[in-house]
Amino acid sequence: MSLPWTEKYRPRRVSEVIGNEEAKKQFEEWMRSWEKGHPSSKAALLAGPPGTGKTSLVLAYAAEHGYDVVEVNASDERSSEKLKAIVGESARQTTLAGTRKRIILLDEVDGIAGKEAAGGIATLTSIIKSSRTPIVMVANDPWSPRLAPLRENALMIKFNKLRQREIVAHLKKILTAEKIELDEELIDEIAKRSEGDMRSAINDTQIIVSTQDRSLSLLNTRDRQKTSFEILAEIFGSTSAASGRASVQGADMDVRDIMTWVCDNILNQLRSPQAIADAFKLLADADLHYARVERLQRWELLRYVAPLLGAGPGVVKHMYGEKGMRFEFPSTIRFMMQTRGQRTLIHSALAKVAAKSKMSRVKAASEMTPFLAEMLRRGEGWVAAYYGLTDEEVAAIKELGGRVPSVAAPAAKAVRPGRRATRPRPTRGVRRPP
């Protein structure tokens, strides 16, 4: 095997780094603040699962903007002395060719925690404060409590797992460059197995094309951390705040994803109305705290998320003696996939209606389309002509409200007082004019 593809095809420019657009933007802004001489923060902490482009982004930026990258392995024992020596120097290094700017890259900072414990982090923190060179730290687990002091002194930039289609597209690019043809389905399967890890996907592809039969049989699934289902089982099985917190902190999964999985499984884990309501309350609190972390960058509030999210559902389940059924894949993901086509069409239709009726799209959604949908269902052809709607858009609008399930009459409570006797339950399509 020649050069590993992961090296051969490492991005040379920031624009070639796949996915994580927000993180890329944050990183570039931060580096720009250094270039202007007023760094917004001395260090940046790039956090996210393996193979999502953290190191590649730093290397690509350096290559593009003429930096030398000084890599220091943070878990190395002598690293702190080495670090002190480097950051103490000028940010520019004089070489025969002239001066070169530098970036210090600290890999595996979550590794320090284990080996040198608090001391290592403390040293690192003080080093950061006095640094005249941008320090980039890379970690897999942003939630590690030991990293808390670092988070305070560094700009946290979060990386998410790459999307399957991003990985597929990149693999295809590489295969084209290598002039190798590979079965479309096989590429999909590789991307799926990688679980958002580009590095492992590229490695797997390279191994597979080097074999005779080009099948997946050669590959074992990598030794991953817990699956989403295992994490769910832990969360719904947790009976204390402490154990719930540990489940979330130990999970190799985005907090937002955990929330989606938990949210979409409450209804198959809990039966009693009070239990469901209580579980949603705690989960909604976790969501609120996390929103403050994300929106207001209040990282110190992060610690409230894990116990609420990790222990809330389980503690409630235990309290009400609920049995629970099988865990399911989040229904929201399926819902969004199933409705993608309709959503796109509704969006474009709303833009047309909004422009014509002089209102915002969201207002058109609540004020116009429900009526237009019904008139279209009633065969009023002028609606399409007036608003310039395509046949597809018309079909999508007609479906609006059509998905709404009806309520069995006796259970329904939301009837206005005094109207109960006279007001018929609105039912679509029952009444037809003679």
Place this chain on the structure above:
Amino acid sequence: MALQETIPWIEKYRPRSLSQIINQEAIINSLKTILSTHAVPHMLFTGPPGVGKTATAHAFACDLYGERYLEDGHFLEINASDERGIDVIREKVKGFARTIPIGGIGFKILLLDEADQLTSDAQHAFRRVMEQFSTTCRFILAANYANRIIEPIQSRCAVFRFKPIELEQMKKAVARIASNEDLEVTARAIEALYEVTEGDLRRCINLLQTASTYSKRIDENLVYQVAGLAWGGEVRRLLELAAAGKIEDVRKHLRTILYVNGASERDLITQIYRDLFYLSLPEKKKLELISLLGEVDFRVSQGANPELQLMMFLTNLYSASQVGK
């Protein structure tokens, strides 16, 4: 049958002049005074939906500049909730207010509709835009709630509070359309229209046109039936499903409203707030749910996840409606 092009009645019966605006006599009188002097201030129109704020702004411009007020570039409408960010708005205003059209009266008018959709930061930025261009441009801001407009903007504007449409006024408006469109609308139907639209004339006219596709004779049953299809009806059904404990259906319906229909979570929360009062629940529970909805409203504005927060609210509504069963 004569070939006549149908258009939405809300366009067909849109007032073309101030004298055609109903229900807002005091406001129309002062606007007419302003018209006669050409001393046009910045203005803030507030009031519930469908009472004629946007229509009045257009009618005012039409009376001031003539029929071709739009085509000749005297008037521009910007919708605050669709335009992404204040920079986009500033660019649009700049482009519009840079020139004064020949034959004009020295300034243009810019309508910023749904102005309360702007964040307070964006409103402060917009205030500066107002000052920057005030020599060549007058601003009309339309908003549902005056208290969502920052003080400095309010103090720079003449504030006009639009009243909710009165029943008698809605009767007249409906009668006019009915005679024009050859409809028979029963007295009970008009009362039903008033009840379900809460005095929102746009919704009333949309409802009437939709109902007319069923029958030329419109009675209150038909009104309720069509109202059930409308936005308010959809939201009410969400609450009914929750009260009935059909939580799986609640979730599906909620997702449809949030992600497919394209409505804003703010509008959804507002509509839930309105309907909460009519739920058959112990009043104490109702008050607790109102407070909980306030919390959801605030959280969503803080960036919390609307689906999750609303599921929390709706499952608590379910739980509350179980009491005493």
